[in-house]
Amino acid sequence: MTTVAPPPLSNDGGRARHPDRSDVATSSDGVRIAFEVFGSGDPTLVLLPSAPIIHSRQWKGQVPFLSRHWRVVTYDGRGNGRSDRPVDPESYLDERFVDDLEAVLDATGTDRAVLIGLCVDGVWRSIRFAASNRDRVLGIVGFAVGVPRLAPPQPHYVSAGQQFDDELPTSDGWQKMNRHHWRRDYADFARFFFEEMASEPHSSKAVEDAAGWATDGSIDAMLANHDAPFDMTLDEIEATCRSVRCPMLLVHGSEDTCQSPARAHRLAELTGAPLVMVEGADHMIPGRHPVLANLIIRDFVTSLPTEGTER
Amino acid sequence: MVTVPSPDAPASASSPSRREQSRARYPDETGFIERDGVRVFWDRYRALRDETGNGRTILLMPTWSIVHSRRWKFQIPFLARHWNVVAFDGRGNGRSDRPADEAAYADTEFVADAVGVLDAIGVERAVVVGLSMGGGWGLRLAAEHPDRVEALILEGAAVAIADPVPGKRNPPADEALDEYEGWGKYNFHYWRQNYPDFAAFFFGECLSEPHSTKGTEDCIGWALETDPETLILTDTAPYLSSAPSDPEASEPHVIARAFAARVRCPSLVIHGTDDHIVSFRHGEYLATALGARFQPIGGGGHLPGNRDPVRYNLLLRDFIRSLPGGSR
Numbered sequence: 045m046t047t048v049a050p051p052p053l054s055n056d057g058g059r060a061r062h063p064d065r066s067d068v069a070t071s072s073d074g075v076r077i078a079f080e081v082f083g084s085g086d087p088t089l090v091l092l093p094s095a096p097i098i099h100s101r102q103w104k105g106q107v108p109f110l111s112r113h114w115r116v117v118t119y120d121g122r123g124n125g126r127s128d129r130p131v132d133p134e135s136y137l138d139e140r141f142v143d144d145l146e147a148v149l150d151a152t153g154t155d156r157a158v159l160i161g162l163c164v165d166g167v168w169r170s171i172r173f174a175a176s177n178r179d180r181v182l183g184i185v186g187f188a189v190g191v192p193r194l195a196p197p198q199p200h201y202v203s204a205g206q207q208f209d210d211e212l213p214t215s216d217g218w219q220k221m222n223r224h225h226w227r228r229d230y231a232d233f234a235r236f237f238f239e240e241m242a243s244e245p246h247s248s249k250a251v252e253d254a255a256g257w258a259t260d261g262s263i264d265a266m267l268a269n270h271d272a273p274f275d276m277t278l279d280e281i282e283a284t285c286r287s288v289r290c291p292m293l294l295v296h297g298s299e300d301t302c303q304s305p306a307r308a309h310r311l312a313e314l315t316g317a318p319l320v321m322v323e324g325a326d327h328m329i330p331g332r333h334p335v336l337a338n339l340i341i342r343d344f345v346t347s348l349p350t351e352g353t354e355r
Numbered sequence: 356m357v358t359v360p361s362p363d364a365p366a367s368a369s370s371p372s373r374r375e376q377s378r379a380r381y382p383d384e385t386g387f388i389e390r391d392g393v394r395v396f397w398d399r400y401r402a403l404r405d406e407t408g409n410g411r412t413i414l415l416m417p418t419w420s421i422v423h424s425r426r427w428k429f430q431i432p433f434l435a436r437h438w439n440v441v442a443f444d445g446r447g448n449g450r451s452d453r454p455a456d457e458a459a460y461a462d463t464e465f466v467a468d469a470v471g472v473l474d475a476i477g478v479e480r481a482v483v484v485g486l487s488m489g490g491g492w493g494l495r496l497a498a499e500h501p502d503r504v505e506a507l508i509l510e511g512a513a514v515a516i517a518d519p520v521p522g523k524r525n526p527p528a529d530e531a532l533d534e535y536e537g538w539g540k541y542n543f544h545y546w547r548q549n550y551p552d553f554a555a556f557f558f559g560e561c562l563s564e565p566h567s568t569k570g571t572e573d574c575i576g577w578a579l580e581t582d583p584e585t586l587i588l589t590d591t592a593p594y595l596s597s598a599p600s601d602p603e604a605s606e607p608h609v610i611a612r613a614f615a616a617r618v619r620c621p622s623l624v625i626h627g628t629d630d631h632i633v634s635f636r637h638g639e640y641l642a643t644a645l646g647a648r649f650q651p652i653g654g655g656g657h658l659p660g661n662r663d664p665v666r667y668n669l670l671l672r673d674f675i676r677s678l679p680g681g682s683r
Contacts, residue, residue: 244361249566297361312356324361333361 053099053125053260061108069151071122072143075135078126079119079148083111087182088154089345092145092161092169095121096129096136096265097237098257102162105334110341117157119148121165123265124257131264136272141165142173149180158183158345162330163302164190167294167311175287183291183348185341186311188303188327191285193278194314195306208270223270226263234258240301241327250331285314292317293344295337297325375425376573380432388471393459396450397443397472398424400435409680411505414481415442416469416489416496419513420460420589421554422577423449426486429664434671441481443472445489447589448581455584460592465492466499473503482675484508486660487632491595498599498617506678507622508671509641511657513633514595516611517640528590543590546583554578560631563656570661615644622647623674625667627655648674 063080071077080100089110091103100118110116120127122135122144130136149157159170159181167186174181197205204221215225220233238254239247276284294317296308305321312319320340322329330337382398389395405411413434415427424442434440444451445465454460469492473481483504485493490512497504526532528542535545540556558574598604598613624647626638635651642649650670652659660667 245572246566246569248568252566309356319356321356321358322361323358336359 053101053257059104059108061111065152067151068126069119069144069147071140071147073135073140075122075128075130075140075144077119077122077128077144077147079117079152081152082107082116082118083114085111085114087345087348088115088117088152088157089341090117090119090145090148090154090157090159092159092166093119093121093125094162094165095125095127095141096123096261096269098254099125099127099260101125101257102254102331104253106160106330106338106341109334109338113342114345117148117152117154119144123269124261129262129265131262131268133268133271133273136265136269138169138172138272138274138276141169145169145173146177156180156182158185158348160185160187160341162187162190163327164192167191171285171288174290175284178289181290183293183344184288184317185293185295185344186317187295187329187337188300189294189296189308189311189319190303191281191307191311192274192276193281194285194310195304198302198304200301223267226266230263230266231255231259238328242332243299243301243326244324244332247326247328247332250328254328254331282314285311288315291344291348293340294319295322295329295340296320297322297327297329299324300327302327376428378428378432380435384476386475388468388475390464390467390471391459393446393454393464394452395443395446395468395472397441397475399476400431400440402438402440403436405438410439411675411680412439412441412473412476412478412481413675414469414473414478414483415440416483416485416493417443417445417448417465418485418487418489420445420447420581421557421586422574423451423580425449425577426574426661428573430484430660430668430671433664433668437672438482438675439478441472441476441478443468447585448577453581453585455588457588457592460589462492462495462592462594462596465489466496469496470500470503479503480505482506482508482678484510484671485512486510487513487657488594490514494611494614494618495595497620497622498614501617501619504620506620506675507618507645507647508625508674509622509638509647510625510660510667511627511630511633512624512638512641514611514615514641515607515633515637516615516644517608517634517636519606519608543583543587546586550583550586551575551579561657562662563629563631564654564662567656567662570658574658574661611641612644615641618645621678623650623670624648625650625652625659625670627652627657627659629654630657632657 063082065081069077093100099120103118123129161167161170167189168191170184200218204218209223211224212219220236234255238251242250292315294308296305308319383401384399387394387396423444427442431440447453483493490509491514497507525538531544540553546553554575558571562570595610598610600613604610622645624642626635628635628651
């Protein structure tokens with residue numbers, strides 16, 4: 045395994061809440077995962093990273109609020125932030141990310157937690173972990189519901205995926221999602237991508253932040269992640285979703301550019317989880333609408349059965 | 356499935372500025388005063404919990420009639436937790452009348468409207484908060500009606516009190532130009548041609564900080580509730596144009612100093628270091644002239660109350676709490 049040292053991160057000063065503990069967990073394959081712990085309330089909430097494209101600062105709008113009430117754990121996913129940045133596709137298999145979550149739970153002495161995540165990296169990995177670790181997951185809040193294959197991918201991803209390895213004559217729009225363009229001008233891709241993900245008016249700060257966290261990362265890690273195979277069938281994915289027993293709440297934007305609302309509806313059907321559809325919202329609900337997201341999380345956590353009662 | 360609107364969803368997709376946004380706090384009483392046939396609309400909000408038990412009232416002055424009292428949307432819900440708050444739409448915008456003569460927009464009229472609103476709601480003295488031109492009117496109110504002003508808070512006050520700086524001046528606003536670029540858009544001919552573009556330019560300058568798109572959009576929406584002819588009248592009307600003690604004085608800084616010298620109440624001056632409308636040095640000088648508490652906003656533009664409402668609100672709260680009789 046080859047890794048590169050992480051550079052200093054952007055926009056990392058002046059936090060509203062600083063961590064009480066910063067440390068490193070070691071995942072099953074030896075990759076080191078940097079985590080932070082805030083506050084001490086019960087239960088513990090784990091905010092999963094959207095990695096390797098961005099890192100744990102994506103939750104800056106949530107941590108100060110949630111950690112007033114509960115213990116909050118964040119971590120940088122492999123490939124960005126202060127975690128290791130392996131550059132081989134094998135390091136970015138789905139299972140590796142699920143193992144990273146387990147390693148962080150173990151390293152923080154967290155027996156059971158509420159898992160909160162965004163898109164595939166947060167929602168699907170939470171589901172996959174909960175399916176095989178029922179006793180460790182108290183509940184799941186899934187924003188911008190990303191579960192592969194539950195509904196067709198967005199058309200712009202299909203076309204970009206087909207041309208990802210091609211040398212294109214132009215780099216307009218979704219053509220920026222391309223191996224060669226990433227090498228030439230990754231910052232240009234990052235800016236474009238997050239403008240698409242946060243397409244609502246008045247999103248300039250959310251876009252600037254996310255594009256900054258993206259350029260904190262590694263193009264080699266992003267390419268390795270892109271090249272990692274994912275071979276679960278739709279049947280296997282649906283069976284995994286159905287097997288989750290913990291309370292779950294889904295939150296999705298009606299204008300989500302990344303994950304179609306059809307995926308959220310399908311996951312709600314499979315799991316019986318309630319779905320909050322935010323009319324007019326795009327993909328980045330926690331970053332773009334932190335107050336709304338925080339109150340949804342608060343109400344969900346408050347509604348969970350307390351320890352010792354039958355679930 | 357539960358459907359909730361996105362918090363920033365426009366009130367109506369086809370016409371976002373025409374329907375009023377929902378408010379965090381609605382007024383407890385509203386009304387009009389009428390002076391010389393001109394009706395001026397006011398809103399009053401009662402303190403949720405009267406901190407001092409003395410019924411203290413905060414009077415939020417209007418500013419240039421390019422906006423109206425919704426400008427205070429971030430301050431009203433916060434201040435009215437602790438104190439009674441009254442705001443009024445300056446003549447020329449909002450729900451107030453738009454008289455068609457210049458004299459109706461003199462600074463003395465806005466000051467008299469403020470006194471009239473206090474009379475109408477039965478308030479003897481108020482903490483007066485003024486922004487930009489409202490700062491000039493607040494200054495004049497405090498100088499001429501000291502018994503009505505408990506304290507004065509000025510934000511980006513349009514009071515040209517510092518020593519004049521010689522240099523290039525913009526052409527007169529009533530002179531037709533071949534083209535209107537940058538501050539050349541501050542021109543009556545251009546306002547008549549393309550008022551929305553002027554408003555967009557002007558508020559882009561007011562909110563010079565990054566990520567100000569929402570504040571700019573709000574202000575442009577309020578600007579479009581009045582019209583260029585009204586705004587021209589407000590611009591040419593007398594404004595701090597003669598000094599109380601020195602009727603011969605004509606220089607703005609001399610007049611401004613004469614008003615400031617008459618203010619006796621406690622005061623707070625807030626000014627952005629990157630204010631594109633009223634240069635920061637005027638804020639510094641004004642604070643010194645008033646003996647005011649001075650709060651620079653590093654990197655701030657002309658409208659910190661819109662752009663940095665939390666910080667701004669806390670500054671107001673702490674100052675008001677520090678006033679005599681303002682115990683916690």
